[in-house]
Amino acid sequence: MNNTLSLTEFRIRLAWRNRLFIFFSLVVPLAYMFFYVGVFGRGSPLAVSFMLAPVLALTVMGSFWGLSMQLVMFREQGILRRFRLAPIGAAPLLASSLLSNYILLMPTILIQLALARWFFRMQEFGNLPAALLLISAGSVTFAAFGLMIASITGSMQETAVINNAIWFIFLFLSGATIPLPMLPGWVQGVAAFLPPTYLITGLQQAMLGNAPVLQIGPELLVLAGSAAAAFYFSVQVFRWEPEAPIRPRARLLACAALIPFLLLGLYENITGHRREGAAVMYRQIQRPPEPQSR
């Protein structure tokens, strides 16, 4: 535990000394928020609440990019070899990645929430504790995916290619950029298998629909289950050395971490509950504001 905390502190210090990290983890998410909520929120408090969810989700999703690239870079530069000599082990090293990522992520999330409230005139946060719980679970899940990707890729180029492919799927097929109800039916079917969909719709339910924690239980469970699986598997197949072979088992385990989303995706495609819920919320923000009685 001490090693995990010590490594976490070290990773946070390194991050704050890295200008690129500050740019991509603070400046870019805030700039994106101003663009996205500014354009699609149309000054309507309800629309701002609806549009804030994908913005927060995108900030959380960025975790897998940063962590996977950093770990692969550390491995390529021989930094992990030096850590391997010390009595640390893979689990504390990877746990420190999740913890430091979470600690570094939260200030950006809080700034985005504050901007939504005071700059975009969002009237209420809905069930904020439930939203923060989802954000926490999402942060660990996407970070754990990053660790998994780092374990099954051999070089930074390979990691970047895989990250890009995943990123674009997440970005355009899960409702992160275009609201889910606006997407064609088959895309909505695909979206039901994607992790960001559950983070986005869960956040919309909590913030717009004021949903209690129990109502977003499936989202929390599927994110947490997948995070636990991805973390466990990434510890099992972790590679300290660039020349260490990537075994086929590692890739299988990486896919296995997505099983919770596959199961929930099947269920959602059969029942159609999520699509309906998203459509109801979308119609709600489309309605013109009721005239105030004198």
Next chain:
Amino acid sequence: MFHILRSEFRVSLCYNPAVPEPIVQVSSLSKSYGPVEAIRSVSFEISEGEVFGLLGPNGAGKTSTVEILEGMRTADSGSVRVCGFDPQMAGAEFQRSIGAVLQATALPEKILVDEALEMFCGFYGRRVDTAALLARFGLTEKRKTFYGALSGGQKQRLALALALAHQPHMLFLDEPTAGLDPQARREIYTIVEELRAEKKTLLLTTHYIEEAERLCDRVAIMDHGRVIALGTPRELKARSAGTSRIEVRLSQPESEATLLKLDGVSECLRANGAYVLRSTRPPQTIVALVKYLETFGNELQSLEVASPSLEDVFIELTGRRLRD
């Protein structure tokens, strides 16, 4: 009861310096990477307090051998014991027993020198006087410098400090001076000589002849995955059939044929106004040369004698130069 058994088990795994067995035992060690046999049945032992060198060209199998001893690679066959542990089976206790400077390694560019020392000491659960450690390795002024801003020699001194911070029983130095300029190399030599004087047990790999001769108590010469010679540098050179080189300058010229007849001389060449004699018995050759010159009224202006080096030993054994 269970607690007692567990304690005994832990004690039996710990390195016990009172046990007189060698601190490193390597027996019939082999390792292949696909079709390439990197290590072929290598055996040697290292005693406590000894500086042991693995000398050989690139690709000789030195780094593979060291990395197996450090527990970073698995052997295909053979047995290895380091500080009483099998490196493959041992965990944190073994890692606490050894320190290492790896050949290809780094730290993050933006870590400060003192942060690195404190963090690594923390991993070993030790409170170390980092100021003293920094002073010892000449890094006091660099303590608030980022790792990325250090010179090659400073990085290597930091690597040594990190390897020694937890006071390991055994230290591995894999090519510690590779790629360093002569000044930085001398600094590392000085540190290793201090460690040698402190009776630290060291395994050093190198492809620099002078490094092995200067720093090591015993040397194993490796080539193509095998140990082809093992002994003290003096023993290895004495075992060699190589000849010493005697270079003399005379006040008057002499015929090469005459000098070739001197006791022990096997070859005589004239180069740049000097005579280069190759002798199997240098003392006798020098005495005979001085007598001859006195007899015929010639004078010795200068004399230089070079013993066979480990390079000569390597050439004799392999037919190649060490850096071919």
